[in-house]
Amino acid sequence: MEMVTHRIKIRAFGMIAEKLGADCLDLDSIPTTEVLRGYLYQQFPELEKMKFGIAINKKLVSGNQPIPNEAEVALLPPFSGG
Amino acid sequence: MEMVTHRIKIRAFGMIAEKLGADCLDLDSIPTTEVLRGYLYQQFPELEKMKFGIAINKKLVSGNQPIPNEAEVALLPPFSGG
Amino acid sequence: MEKHRKPKNIFVEGPISPEKIAKSIANHSSKTDIGGHSIFLGQVRADEKEGGTVQAIVYTAYEDMALEKAFEIREAIFEKYPLTCMHIYHSLGEVKTGEICLFVFTSSKHRKAAIDACEELVERIKKELPIWGKELVDNEKEVWKENT
Amino acid sequence: MEKHRKPKNIFVEGPISPEKIAKSIANHSSKTDIGGHSIFLGQVRADEKEGGTVQAIVYTAYEDMALEKAFEIREAIFEKYPLTCMHIYHSLGEVKTGEICLFVFTSSKHRKAAIDACEELVERIKKELPIWGKELVDNEKEVWKENT
Numbered sequence: 001m002e003m004v005t006h007r008i009k010i011r012a013f014g015m016i017a018e019k020l021g022a023d024c025l026d027l028d029s030i031p032t033t034e035v036l037r038g039y040l041y042q043q044f045p046e047l048e049k050m051k052f053g054i055a056i057n058k059k060l061v062s063g064n065q066p067i068p069n070e071a072e073v074a075l076l077p078p079f080s081g082g
Numbered sequence: 083m084e085m086v087t088h089r090i091k092i093r094a095f096g097m098i099a100e101k102l103g104a105d106c107l108d109l110d111s112i113p114t115t116e117v118l119r120g121y122l123y124q125q126f127p128e129l130e131k132m133k134f135g136i137a138i139n140k141k142l143v144s145g146n147q148p149i150p151n152e153a154e155v156a157l158l159p160p161f162s163g164g
Numbered sequence: 165m166e167k168h169r170k171p172k173n174i175f176v177e178g179p180i181s182p183e184k185i186a187k188s189i190a191n192h193s194s195k196t197d198i199g200g201h202s203i204f205l206g207q208v209r210a211d212e213k214e215g216g217t218v219q220a221i222v223y224t225a226y227e228d229m230a231l232e233k234a235f236e237i238r239e240a241i242f243e244k245y246p247l248t249c250m251h252i253y254h255s256l257g258e259v260k261t262g263e264i265c266l267f268v269f270t271s272s273k274h275r276k277a278a279i280d281a282c283e284e285l286v287e288r289i290k291k292e293l294p295i296w297g298k299e300l301v302d303n304e305k306e307v308w309k310e311n312t
Numbered sequence: 313m314e315k316h317r318k319p320k321n322i323f324v325e326g327p328i329s330p331e332k333i334a335k336s337i338a339n340h341s342s343k344t345d346i347g348g349h350s351i352f353l354g355q356v357r358a359d360e361k362e363g364g365t366v367q368a369i370v371y372t373a374y375e376d377m378a379l380e381k382a383f384e385i386r387e388a389i390f391e392k393y394p395l396t397c398m399h400i401y402h403s404l405g406e407v408k409t410g411e412i413c414l415f416v417f418t419s420s421k422h423r424k425a426a427i428d429a430c431e432e433l434v435e436r437i438k439k440e441l442p443i444w445g446k447e448l449v450d451n452e453k454e455v456w457k458e459n460t
Contacts (some may be wrong), residue, residue, distance in 0.1 A: 160311065
């Protein structure tokens with residue numbers, strides 16, 4: 001019998017991707033953006049000094065937000081297009 | 083013995099030139115812009131209904147202004163460049 | 165070195181071609197302190213007039229005065245904004261509907277100066293340069309334009 | 313007829329050429345209700361950085377989100393201003409100093425709408441699109457840009 005797991009897909013960009021050493025990361029048991037930040041800061045302490053926003057399924061969110069199962073969660077450093 | 087005459091050169095543009103039937107006109111004894119307007123309205127009554135500015139030696143003037151001898155005086159209908 | 169700027173010709177016979185615009189843009193690739201260009205293009209509209217549709221505008225100008233005035237405007241805008249470059253081209257003669265009659269081009273290190281300067285230039289060109297457009301309507305009537 | 317607009321691709325691999333800009337301008341000559349075009353071009357500057365001069369910027373984007381957001385911005389600007397056309401192009405990958413990385417193009421019957429819409433588009437693109445530029449400095453260092 002398989003457990004139903006809460007899986008999310010992390011996508012990282014710009015200097016955040018560089019610090020993570022990857023563009024993509026599959027994680028489970030990350031129910032909220034606060035838990036996500038805590039996990040990332042623990043795994044990649046350098047991130048704590050960096051500014052980045054979070055998008056859930058391509059929408060920027062602010063504050064602590066629930067992360068739906070199977071969500072695509074993006075870590076977005078300050079934009080610098082144009 | 084020649085008389086010293088006060089001569090000016092009139093240049094007309096746009097619809098003013100059309101009403102005058104000419105781009106250029108040499109006039110004498112026109113000491114001020116008020117006299118010039120009076121003369122033009124008398125010669126070309128249609129001008130009285132038309133808006134036009136006057137430039138003396140390529141500078142727009144307003145109100146009644148003296149016209150120097152040998153001046154180039156331009157009759158400028160409303161601009162419509164661009 | 166001569167620092168005094170002289171009036172440049174701004175007039176182009178007939179319409180301004182997209183290729184001329186492209187060339188003007190390409191000429192700026194060597195100026196690597198430029199971060200933003202702002203361009204305004206005036207295009208002749210097929211407006212409906214009494215008795216028909218505009219087919220073209222024929223432009224005439226008091227050229228000497230227009231060049232002096234354009235120079236004065238250029239100097240004032242260079243004084244007001246930190247621009248790297250500024251170019252103004254206006255058509256004389258016939259420009260058909262859909263063709264370009266005015267090309268204003270400003271470049272600066274940062275976008276804000278280029279954008280604001282371009283907008284101010286366009287307004288001043290329309291208001292202050294002694295240029296006249298006569299609209300040719302398809303019934304062979306002619307209508308003098310007037311900027312508001 | 314399908315009236316619903318779909319997200320258009322805005323991304324161009326490498327620099328945006330002056331020829332592409334000319335072609336885009338020329339494509340509008342058949343739209344004879346247009347009286348004014350406003351264009352903004354972003355060009356890569358050779359800024360001085362710690363240890364050297366910028367040689368190029370390498371752009372990456374969260375493409376799906378950027379296209380959705382660009383679509384949302386497009387719709388909002390079309391709602392706000394009476395525009396005939398609007399085009400947005402942004403480079404991905406390497407763009408050298410002096411080359412064009414952003415091309416924003418608005419057209420309207422009257423100049424004011426085109427100019428105001430173009431300016432607002434540029435601001436929103438810079439602020440809201442998930443695009444990142446990494447500056448390549450001539451000592452082989454890399455510096456991530458940040459819009460302010």
